[in-house]
Amino acid sequence: MNSHTEYMTFNTEKRRDYINITTDIEKALAKSGIQEGFVLVSAMHITAGVYINDAEPGLIADIDEWLDKLAPLGPDYRHHRTGEDNGDAHLKNLMIGPQVMLPITEGNLDLGPWQQVYYAEFDGRRRKKLIIKIIGE
Amino acid sequence: MNSHTEYMTFNTEKRRDYINITTDIEKALAKSGIQEGFVLVSAMHITAGVYINDAEPGLIADIDEWLDKLAPLGPDYRHHRTGEDNGDAHLKNLMIGPQVMLPITEGNLDLGPWQQVYYAEFDGRRRKKLIIKIIGE
Amino acid sequence: MNSHTEYMTFNTEKRRDYINITTDIEKALAKSGIQEGFVLVSAMHITAGVYINDAEPGLIADIDEWLDKLAPLGPDYRHHRTGEDNGDAHLKNLMIGPQVMLPITEGNLDLGPWQQVYYAEFDGRRRKKLIIKIIGE
Numbered sequence: 001m002n003s004h005t006e007y008m009t010f011n012t013e014k015r016r017d018y019i020n021i022t023t024d025i026e027k028a029l030a031k032s033g034i035q036e037g038f039v040l041v042s043a044m045h046i047t048a049g050v051y052i053n054d055a056e057p058g059l060i061a062d063i064d065e066w067l068d069k070l071a072p073l074g075p076d077y078r079h080h081r082t083g084e085d086n087g088d089a090h091l092k093n094l095m096i097g098p099q100v101m102l103p104i105t106e107g108n109l110d111l112g113p114w115q116q117v118y119y120a121e122f123d124g125r126r127r128k129k130l131i132i133k134i135i136g137e
Numbered sequence: 138m139n140s141h142t143e144y145m146t147f148n149t150e151k152r153r154d155y156i157n158i159t160t161d162i163e164k165a166l167a168k169s170g171i172q173e174g175f176v177l178v179s180a181m182h183i184t185a186g187v188y189i190n191d192a193e194p195g196l197i198a199d200i201d202e203w204l205d206k207l208a209p210l211g212p213d214y215r216h217h218r219t220g221e222d223n224g225d226a227h228l229k230n231l232m233i234g235p236q237v238m239l240p241i242t243e244g245n246l247d248l249g250p251w252q253q254v255y256y257a258e259f260d261g262r263r264r265k266k267l268i269i270k271i272i273g274e
Numbered sequence: 275m276n277s278h279t280e281y282m283t284f285n286t287e288k289r290r291d292y293i294n295i296t297t298d299i300e301k302a303l304a305k306s307g308i309q310e311g312f313v314l315v316s317a318m319h320i321t322a323g324v325y326i327n328d329a330e331p332g333l334i335a336d337i338d339e340w341l342d343k344l345a346p347l348g349p350d351y352r353h354h355r356t357g358e359d360n361g362d363a364h365l366k367n368l369m370i371g372p373q374v375m376l377p378i379t380e381g382n383l384d385l386g387p388w389q390q391v392y393y394a395e396f397d398g399r400r401r402k403k404l405i406i407k408i409i410g411e
Contacts, residue, residue, distance in 0.1 A: 042377065051218075066228050071340065191353075273409065
């Protein structure tokens, strides 16, 4: 069994942003040399998420609007009593999920034709970290 | 370390459908011969999901109604400007999630008594694919 | 490749409860001796979830309120025709997800500074089970 670990950092200009990291994951996989296994891609903060979906700008705007409708910015969350203002970002993280697991087959990410991996930032303008961990052979 | 990879295809008659695939996963596991490890079950399309829950028809109808309430079919999603009409299906996929990871212990899926694995189709009537990837020993 | 499997049981006094299990997972990892790999933490029931977020009581109350707003207790779910009254708990499970996968690096959980793992009970006052499964080397 082999393993390979990498970290990515983000510091987005906008509070919320959606960044396609598929190519970064493919590069990490190539470095690992692993042919069969799994890649875990997981946000290391609790106000950001990772998801798989389409690289279509209209859809990304739909996703952002939908997340903010179901987990709205602004209301008086109890969490804000700590001095934070990002209660919505914690809920958006729970909604979309913090991580995905990608299958590796014959040395490649075994994804469908439209599957792209996104880092979803919900409370940017500060340094955030993500882990790419590959296990296999 | 051993690995085993299988694909399933679906082409549902209905736009939305919920298919119990637990037995299919058990068969793939038996073929793999793996005793201790993980099974990744992941939709390869971005308008379908995979989840674990109960094989109870009333509950499945509740799940369908609930998903359509929170990510409704029909409204004018920006994504529809591309000619698609399945914006809701992308959001339902994000809501329920595209994948699950199942533990394997002593050669069996190590699930609780009511845990059944479902493929959730949100934009059917076309050919869709799913991957079952097993890693272990 | 090595593996290590443990089970936890819960029997909460309240219908809904949120229990920090990070230390339990760290203890299981220490017993396993695994240095590089993955830990799957997965509820074995379909009315409970597992998530990663902050150990902040205000936020936990926000999460509970938010889940109950989007998947409310009480309404006449079709599932209740079976005699159950926990339709909401099934939907809350789907909302938050049943499991997380944790990376192991140099023998430790490779988590960010605020990441804590929670067992989320949505239909307590009965015995429930969770699996911790570690694979690696």
